[in-house]
Amino acid sequence: MLKAQDLRLTFNPGTPIETQALRGLSLEIPSGQFVTVIGSNGAGKSTFLNAVSGEQRVDSGSIEIDGIDMTRQPVWVRARHVARVFQDPLAGTCEDLTIEENMALAKMRGQRRGFSFAVKPALREAFREQIATLGLGLENRLSDRIGLLSGGQRQAVSLLMAALQPSRLLLLDEHTAALDPRTADFVIQLTARIVAEHKLTTMMVTHSMRQALDVGERTVMLHQGRVVLDVSGKEREGMDVHHLLEMFEKVRGEALDDDALLLG
Amino acid sequence: MSTYTLLGALEIGLIFSLVALGVYISFRLLRFPDLTVDGSFPLGGAVAATLIASGSDPFTATIAATVAGACAGFITGWLNVRLKIMDLLASILMMIALYSINLRIMGKPNVPLIAEPTVFNLLQPEMLVDYVFRPLLLVFVVLAVKLLLDGFFATQTGLAIRATGSNARMARAQGVNTGLAVLAGMALSNALVGLAGALFAQTQGGADISMGVGTIVIGLAAVIVGESLLPSRKLYLATLAVILGAIVYRFFIALALNSDFIGLQAQDLNLVTALLVTVALVLPRLRQRNAGKKGG
Ligand SMILES: Nc1ncnc2c1ncn2[C@@H]1O[C@H](COP(=O)(O)OP(=O)(O)OP(=O)(O)O)[C@@H](O)[C@H]1O
Ligand SMILES: [Mg+2]
Numbered sequence: 001m002l003k004a005q006d007l008r009l010t011f012n013p014g015t016p017i018e019t020q021a022l023r024g025l026s027l028e029i030p031s032g033q034f035v036t037v038i039g040s041n042g043a044g045k046s047t048f049l050n051a052v053s054g055e056q057r058v059d060s061g062s063i064e065i066d067g068i069d070m071t072r073q074p075v076w077v078r079a080r081h082v083a084r085v086f087q088d089p090l091a092g093t094c095e096d097l098t099i100e101e102n103m104a105l106a107k108m109r110g111q112r113r114g115f116s117f118a119v120k121p122a123l124r125e126a127f128r129e130q131i132a133t134l135g136l137g138l139e140n141r142l143s144d145r146i147g148l149l150s151g152g153q154r155q156a157v158s159l160l161m162a163a164l165q166p167s168r169l170l171l172l173d174e175h176t177a178a179l180d181p182r183t184a185d186f187v188i189q190l191t192a193r194i195v196a197e198h199k200l201t202t203m204m205v206t207h208s209m210r211q212a213l214d215v216g217e218r219t220v221m222l223h224q225g226r227v228v229l230d231v232s233g234k235e236r237e238g239m240d241v242h243h244l245l246e247m248f249e250k251v252r253g254e255a256l257d258d259d260a261l262l263l264g
Numbered sequence: 265m266s267t268y269t270l271l272g273a274l275e276i277g278l279i280f281s282l283v284a285l286g287v288y289i290s291f292r293l294l295r296f297p298d299l300t301v302d303g304s305f306p307l308g309g310a311v312a313a314t315l316i317a318s319g320s321d322p323f324t325a326t327i328a329a330t331v332a333g334a335c336a337g338f339i340t341g342w343l344n345v346r347l348k349i350m351d352l353l354a355s356i357l358m359m360i361a362l363y364s365i366n367l368r369i370m371g372k373p374n375v376p377l378i379a380e381p382t383v384f385n386l387l388q389p390e391m392l393v394d395y396v397f398r399p400l401l402l403v404f405v406v407l408a409v410k411l412l413l414d415g416f417f418a419t420q421t422g423l424a425i426r427a428t429g430s431n432a433r434m435a436r437a438q439g440v441n442t443g444l445a446v447l448a449g450m451a452l453s454n455a456l457v458g459l460a461g462a463l464f465a466q467t468q469g470g471a472d473i474s475m476g477v478g479t480i481v482i483g484l485a486a487v488i489v490g491e492s493l494l495p496s497r498k499l500y501l502a503t504l505a506v507i508l509g510a511i512v513y514r515f516f517i518a519l520a521l522n523s524d525f526i527g528l529q530a531q532d533l534n535l536v537t538a539l540l541v542t543v544a545l546v547l548p549r550l551r552q553r554n555a556g557k558k559g560g
Contacts, residue, residue: 053437079439092437096430096497097423104420105427110439113420145497 002029002169002201007051007061009225021047022058023225029218031066031168034195034202036212038244039222040252045205046087048222049171052203054078066168080110083162083200085155087174092158095147099138099157102146103127106161130160134190152183156190163194170195172204176211188215209241209248219244223251265522270515271395275467277514278402280482281507282409282460284490287483288506289453290337293417294429294446296344298480299355303362304336304454305479308461309471310366313375316466322383326462333458334451336362341450345443367473374472375465382466398467405463406507409456414500416452425449426499457483478534485537486510488544513540 009022021044029035039045050056052063054075062071065081086092093102104118104127119127124142132139134156138149146154155175162170172191176184192215195202206212212219219236221229228251231239265273283305290298308329315325336358343354367373388397416422427435428445435442457479465471490509496502520528520536528536 055433055436075436076439076441079437084437086433086437091431092434094427094430094434097426101423101426105423105435105438105440108420108439109437113424113440115416115419115421117415117418118420118423119418 001031001064001066002027002052002203003062003064004028004048004052005062005064007048007058007063009047009051009056009058021225022051022061025061025222025226027220027227029169029201029203031201032199033218034200034216035204035218035220036216037203037205037220037222038207038209038212038248040248043222044225045222046173047225049084049173049203049205052169053082053084053171081168082171083109083165083167083169084171085158085162085173085175087177089151089154089158089178093146093154093161095145097146098143099131099146099149100124100127100142102157103131103161103164107164109165109167111165130164131157134160152179152187155179155183155187159187159190159194163198163200166198168201170200170202172202174205174207177207191215209244213239213241213244221248221251265518268395269518269522271399273514273518274511275395275399275402276464277511278399278406278507279460279464279467280486280514281406281510282456282463283479283483284486284506284510285409285413285503286453286456286460287480288487288503289413289449289456291484291487292429292502293426294449294453296341296429296446296450297352297355298337298340298450298453299352300336300340300358300362300450300454301457301480301483302476302478303359303366304333304457304476305461305464306366306471306473306476307336307362307369308333308458309465309475310369310375310461310473311458312462313377313465313471314369314371316377316380316382317375322381322386322466326383326459326466329462330455330459333461334455336458337450337452337454338447340454341447345446362476363473366476370471370473373474374470376470377466378469383463384466402463409459410503410507413503417499421448478537481534481537481541482513483510485541485544486513488541489513492544492547516540 004027007022007025011019011021025048037045047056051058054073070078100119128139136153176187218232220227229247290296311332312325312329315328316322340355340358343349344351384398417426424440425445425448428440428442432442486509487506489512490505493508494505520526
């Protein structure tokens with residue numbers, strides 16, 4: 001369960017390039033829910049995810065994960081509860097390490113790392129079985145450097161890695177944006193499968209309205225650092241992309257009006 | 265070249281392969297450009313020579329020198345991780361600080377070891393002459409260090425350190441305390457350099473304040489020569505390559521110094537090293553560019 005309350009974050013405060021990225025964002029996600037997040041460029045989606053994972057400290061507000069206050073914890077401490085897949089396929093894996101070493105690293109996410117060998121035969125077998133489920137033929141390449149894989153393959157492995165160690169929260173920030181349409185589709189299917197299999201509480205940022213409605217059970221729209229739309233259940237089921245686009249435009253229009261008022 | 269010169273080159277090459285392994289850890293695994301080495305090498309020598317000269321057991325002295333090296337590396341890491349000083353600058357600060365510290369430790373610019381016991385003459389069996397036994401013992405030491413390193417970097421902790429150097433953001437997202445990983449890696453790297461300094465002082469008849477000048481360049485030269493001899497991303501091959509690089513490099517230097525027709529002298533060593541490293545750094549790029557031209 002995630003509970004973000006009144007998050008505020010300003011980049012470069014007091015300078016001409018000051019940006020209020022989060023302006024009182026609040027969002028609660030109950031355990032096991034799959035939420036898709038949309039919003040225009042610069043709406044604050046990535047900043048929000050970074051705030052939750054700890055990569056960005058918020059100026060004020062609080063972040064609770066499963067009832068534990070995480071507002072001031074560094075990334076590596078939060079990693080015990082939070083798994084991530086980045087937008088950039090190169091960002092989520094270590095290109096110098098082999099596939100199995102990357103998986104071993106993820107297998108120990110948030111655990112105490114000791115002095116036993118990271119990749120033991122039994123573990124390697126488990127990895128082989130898991131990676132075979134991707135259907136990408138990677139099961140015979142476990143000792144290849146992961147840098148040799150394509151972006152799509154690396155993203156698929158990243159997803160698998162995110163699920164190797166149980167987590168309270170899975171954060172996906174446009175994790176299919178860098179992939180070609182077919183691979184993106186494959187990774188989305190895989191996401192839905194892994195999330196369902198492990199009953200993960202998930203937040204997925206996407207620019208595709210279609211994706212936002214197709215996967216998950218709730219859709220949230222951010223605008224100017226706040227939640228401006230939050231649909232789930234019946235209301236969401238009846239929605240199509242057209243609807244969502246309309247609301248998107250409406251919200252943006254309103255926001256513009258607000259600004260116009262303020263400026264006027 | 266005589267057998268004596270050859271064995272001498274092997275001996276120094278083996279000692280510098282420990283430096284090269286340290287440099288490999290900082291520069292390649294952690295991607296931390298670390299010049300501390302120029303200070304931690306004489307630090308190891310100073311600690312070992314001073315302790316031995318004051319009557320300590322050479323083994324204890326060698327271990328103390330290794331620990332001293334580790335501390336130096338740790339502090340460089342700390343300057344960078346905690347005080348957020350740029351990596352290169354942090355290591356330069358530590359390097360010049362060590363110059364004073366080394367003088368303090370020795371109390372004078374050099375501490376000779378002539379009649380004192382060393383780890384080499386304590387272990388030396390009757391039947392072997394010293395200039396044969398020293399490289400022999402060093403082969404065992406270097407091999408043991410290599411195998412231990414290979415093993416360590418395959419453990420969960422070792423993997424976390426490698427991940428930190430390769431992709432710190434990813435490592436953090438996997439719960440690795442990357443700051444601590446840098447401290448540990450830097451300590452390990454300079455521990456090896458301190459050990460090398462201690463062994464160097466014991467084979468060369470003492471420690472000298474200027475014995476560290478150019479250590480980093482020699483270490484880097486070894487790493488680069490090794491990587492071009494045996495290019496591999498596999499860790500156990502990479503550590504082997506680095507060791508071979510240090511030895512081959514040393515043979516070249518011995519060859520250059522012993523060939524009268526080249527007319528090089530000991531004081532030209534650093535210039536030769538700098539030239540060698542420059543060539544080794546530029547060659548791959550030239551090769552790439554030529555390959556590109558052919559392709560295009
Ligand atoms: N490190 C930073 N320094 C300064 N400004 C930043 C930084 N990161 C983000 N911003 C600004 O904060 C605002 C929100 O950015 P953010 O990346 O969260 O948007 P986003 O919703 O993820 O957009 P996109 O859809 O383009 O990924 C933008 O105006 C952006 O310019
Ligand atoms: Mg973004």
